[in-house]
Amino acid sequence: MPWVVRDAVDDINRAVGRRWQGQDPWLPSRAELPEGCAAPFVAAGSNGRPAGLAVCRHEHVPDGTLNQTWGTAGRFSLILRVRDTDTAAAVDDLLGQWRDHLAGLPEAAARDTAAMVSWPSRDVTGVSALLRHGMQPLTVIAIRSAGNTSAGNGSARNAPAGSPSAGNAGLVIREAGPEDLDVMTEFELGVIRYDALFGAAIIRPATEALVRAETQASLGARPAWAWLAEQDGRPVGLVHVQPPGQAGWIAGMARGGVTAYLQTMFVRPGVRGTGVGAALVRHAHAVLDARGVQTTLLHYAQVNPLSAPFWNRMGYRPLWTGWEVRPAASLR
Ligand SMILES: CC(C)(COP(=O)(O)OP(=O)(O)OC[C@H]1O[C@@H](n2cnc3c(N)ncnc32)[C@H](O)[C@@H]1OP(=O)(O)O)[C@@H](O)C(=O)NCCC(=O)NCCS
Numbered sequence: 001m002p003w004v005v006r007d008a009v010d011d012i013n014r015a016v017g018r019r020w021q022g023q024d025p026w027l028p029s030r031a032e033l034p035e036g037c038a039a040p041f042v043a044a045g046s047n048g049r050p051a052g053l054a055v056c057r058h059e060h061v062p063d064g065t066l067n068q069t070w071g072t073a074g075r076f077s078l079i080l081r082v083r084d085t086d087t088a089a090a091v092d093d094l095l096g097q098w099r100d101h102l103a104g105l106p107e108a109a110a111r112d113t114a115a116m117v118s119w120p121s122r123d124v125t126g127v128s129a130l131l132r133h134g135m136q137p138l139t140v141i142a143i144r145s146a147g148n149t150s151a152g153n154g155s156a157r158n159a160p161a162g163s164p165s166a167g168n169a170g171l172v173i174r175e176a177g178p179e180d181l182d183v184m185t186e187f188e189l190g191v192i193r194y195d196a197l198f199g200a201a202i203i204r205p206a207t208e209a210l211v212r213a214e215t216q217a218s219l220g221a222r223p224a225w226a227w228l229a230e231q232d233g234r235p236v237g238l239v240h241v242q243p244p245g246q247a248g249w250i251a252g253m254a255r256g257g258v259t260a261y262l263q264t265m266f267v268r269p270g271v272r273g274t275g276v277g278a279a280l281v282r283h284a285h286a287v288l289d290a291r292g293v294q295t296t297l298l299h300y301a302q303v304n305p306l307s308a309p310f311w312n313r314m315g316y317r318p319l320w321t322g323w324e325v326r327p328a329a330s331l332r
Helices: 003-023 066-070 088-103 124-132 178-196 207-220 276-290 307-313
Strands: 041-043 052-060 074-082 113-120 136-145 168-175 226-231 234-242 259-267 295-301 317-325
Touching: 003 052, 003 074, 041 088, 052 088, 066 207, 074 088, 088 124, 113 124, 168 276, 178 207, 178 226, 178 234, 178 259, 226 276, 234 276, 259 276, 276 307, 295 307
Parallel strands: 074 113, 259 295
Antiparallel strands: 041 052, 052 074, 113 317, 136 295, 136 317, 168 226, 226 234, 234 259
16 A cells, blocks of 8 residues: 555544544454555545545455345445544545446445445434435344443343343253254354345355254353243243353454453244343353353344344443445446
């Protein structure tokens, strides 16, 4: 990258980092602009300084990986860094340049592709431009800090593993182990099928086998980071967390210190709405707090009618919104 451009990138990164802190204290303190597939797109600003920069990154997620269940095979991501408080004009300009770039790439027209933008949920000034270019808010990364003592932390905080859950004598929460492989796989697939209704997951021929293999691997580790709820001896719900050592892929989305990722939350359909989910999450939070986890992140599908209110009651709130249009070349 020529030094003039690198200078502009450093300048924008610093300005965006400061702006993010004013908007949402949980956003990262630095706004790095990574290398893209070509030189950054530039939105013109006043005084010769760019109002914003953006880079496009191309990723091909191979067949036979679980990652392909969580999105399209071809992913074209735009990383936007906009200086001004009102981002609308610069975002509009940068999305227009990106549209023209994607229009020149035959592979961006393939069915199994997406054009993707992660945008800070509280940076509401950019939303109208994203909508105007045909993008849809598909997923949310939500955050909870260990210090958040809202409803989700309630009375089960001190409940020991394997004990009846407060308020429901027949409900027991216990750590999952290798003998739970079948039921855990069923619950993990249950969430994927539910999220597929909202476009947040795409079921592939290999999904079931990959989920089973991944579940087997995580059940072999001790201590387990997965808990089952049993109602009168029958498994009815699951919460499964990626420990900090495995959550590095997403930890940088927040400035949260020791960060875990809550990867799965599922309650059997007939049992939903009876407090099983809340009991499982309270139990998991108590253990995470005790293990020194400072921040927990999770994804939910924006239009999943059960998850947003549930997670909010459990102490989570939106941090980043994942915007997409499929296929990538249909960006307007
Ligand atoms: C999200 C989910 C885990 C919540 O589990 P749950 O055991 O239903 O949770 P709770 O009973 O503790 O709380 C659910 C809330 O919905 C209400 N509710 C009432 N009827 C309900 C029903 N038929 N189904 C779901 N929720 C219902 C409950 O009353 C409760 O609200 P309240 O606390 O204001 O009373 C569960 O709905 C589920 O498995 N959904 C499908 C998979 C999914 O969306 N996972 C999360 C992906 S991010």
